[in-house]
Amino acid sequence: MPAPQQQTIAQQIQTNWQKVQNLPESKAAVDKLDKGQFNDNVLKCREHLTTFYNFLNYKKSLQNIKAQQLTLDPTTETTFVTRFQGAIDAYQSFVQSATNVSQVFVKSGFDKVFNANAKQLLWHLHHNPHYPQLTNLVMNIGVSESDISYYSASLKANNWDLFGIHGGDGTFSGLVDLASKQTTTLQNMLAATKANGLAAIEGSNNVPTWGWVGVGIVVAGGVACVYFGVCVLIVGVVG
Amino acid sequence: MRNSNTVVLSNRVKRSIQRELVGTDESEKCGFLLGWRVNQEIHVQNIRPAENVYRDKYSFAISSREYANVLQNTECPEELVGIYHTHHGTARIGYHDRSNLVVHSFLWLIVGVGCPTLEWRCFKHDCGRIQELRVSLEGS
Numbered sequence: 001m002p003a004p005q006q007q008t009i010a011q012q013i014q015t016n017w018q019k020v021q022n023l024p025e026s027k028a029a030v031d032k033l034d035k036g037q038f039n040d041n042v043l044k045c046r047e048h049l050t051t052f053y054n055f056l057n058y059k060k061s062l063q064n065i066k067a068q069q070l071t072l073d074p075t076t077e078t079t080f081v082t083r084f085q086g087a088i089d090a091y092q093s094f095v096q097s098a099t100n101v102s103q104v105f106v107k108s109g110f111d112k113v114f115n116a117n118a119k120q121l122l123w124h125l126h127h128n129p130h131y132p133q134l135t136n137l138v139m140n141i142g143v144s145e146s147d148i149s150y151y152s153a154s155l156k157a158n159n160w161d162l163f164g165i166h167g168g169d170g171t172f173s174g175l176v177d178l179a180s181k182q183t184t185t186l187q188n189m190l191a192a193t194k195a196n197g198l199a200a201i202e203g204s205n206n207v208p209t210w211g212w213v214g215v216g217i218v219v220a221g222g223v224a225c226v227y228f229g230v231c232v233l234i235v236g237v238v239g
Numbered sequence: 240m241r242n243s244n245t246v247v248l249s250n251r252v253k254r255s256i257q258r259e260l261v262g263t264d265e266s267e268k269c270g271f272l273l274g275w276r277v278n279q280e281i282h283v284q285n286i287r288p289a290e291n292v293y294r295d296k297y298s299f300a301i302s303s304r305e306y307a308n309v310l311q312n313t314e315c316p317e318e319l320v321g322i323y324h325t326h327h328g329t330a331r332i333g334y335h336d337r338s339n340l341v342v343h344s345f346l347w348l349i350v351g352v353g354c355p356t357l358e359w360r361c362f363k364h365d366c367g368r369i370q371e372l373r374v375s376l377e378g379s
Contacts, residue, residue, distance in 0.1 A: 064342050070307045150334060185295065192292045192300060200306040201343065204298035204335040205267070205326045212334055 016120040029110035041100040048094035053142030055087035115171040122160040182210040267299040272321035321346025328353035330360035
């Protein structure tokens with residue numbers, strides 16, 4: 001079957017969005033949504049995740065140096081541990097804000113609309129007219145272009161199922177729950193770092209990581225912003 | 240026919256890693272690959288298991304103390320050619336592995352232990368991209 005032309009994909013994206021937005025339950029949810037709470041908490045999600053991602057980038061740079069030198073100055077190691085703790089605090093604040101967003105969705109009924117129709121809304125996301133703004137949003141948090149490419153490819157390979165990737169239960173609140181579970185992993189990593197110094201070599205299985213889940217929640221938040229016509233994350237306008 | 244994108248694992252390496260998987264400790268196993276290069280093929284002759292300081296089922300970390308130790312104590316003709324670690328599940332390379340592989344210039348061998356038989360996949364960072372190498376198990 002030949003791939004659909006780009007023009008057809010763009011039209012289909014528009015059709016998908018109109019279809020979901022015209023659902024009676026969708027209109028009811030938009031009316032009931034507490035936009036103030038939604039705005040406040042998505043902005044906090046962005047802020048806290050930026051702090052956390054800044055730490056991940058700093059960690060990567062330091063690991064690069066340690067891989068070459070094999071040791072770091074003790075002051076550098078101490079500073080790293082302090083920043084690691086700060087990053088975990090920021091991550092926990094991010095999870096709390098994401099939880100608040102989830103509760104706003106539930107109170108309005110938007111959770112049911114979003115969960116049932118997320119795949120349609122995210123279908124061919126890279127062809128969505130708001131994709132450049134979503135990409136900028138994620139890059140400004142501190143996610144690299146290569147990571148964005150990787151996440152986009154993963155999303156496409158998983159049939160645009162943002163809430164179901166890596167063991168998610170298919171809901172936005174499930175994604176937030178996955179994010180919450182990363183906190184224990186991060187705390188264990190901090191404990192190991194305090195005992196052994198910054199690790200020279202590390203890696204992990206293909207399980208949900210804070211990077212993927214964090215970006216997933218922010219993208220979902222961005223899509224919701226567009227959906228509600230509240231583009232606070234996309235163009236910085238509170239409306 | 241083997242080419243420059245081939246990693247040859249000796250029987251000793253294969254058996255050593257399989258032995259590590261016996262037992263109740265579910266944390267990821269990890270360690271160093273020792274061997275040499277022959278005409279751009281990489282022959283892995285021995286492993287040196289390392290402590291997973293994260294003690295986690297889904298992630299691993301090796302201390303710089305242990306890394307320095309293996310660099311200092313590896314004797315010619317062997318050299319440190321890579322690291323290995325296990326995955327509960329497939330040996331596909333994920334986000335976290337990719338991010339860390341690019342920090343180092345050596346091989347990254349992943350052993351998937353969730354399959355009926357072990358899955359062996361090997362990667363390296365070369366010319367700005369992550370390349371998968373063909374894994375050849377000696378005797379097979």
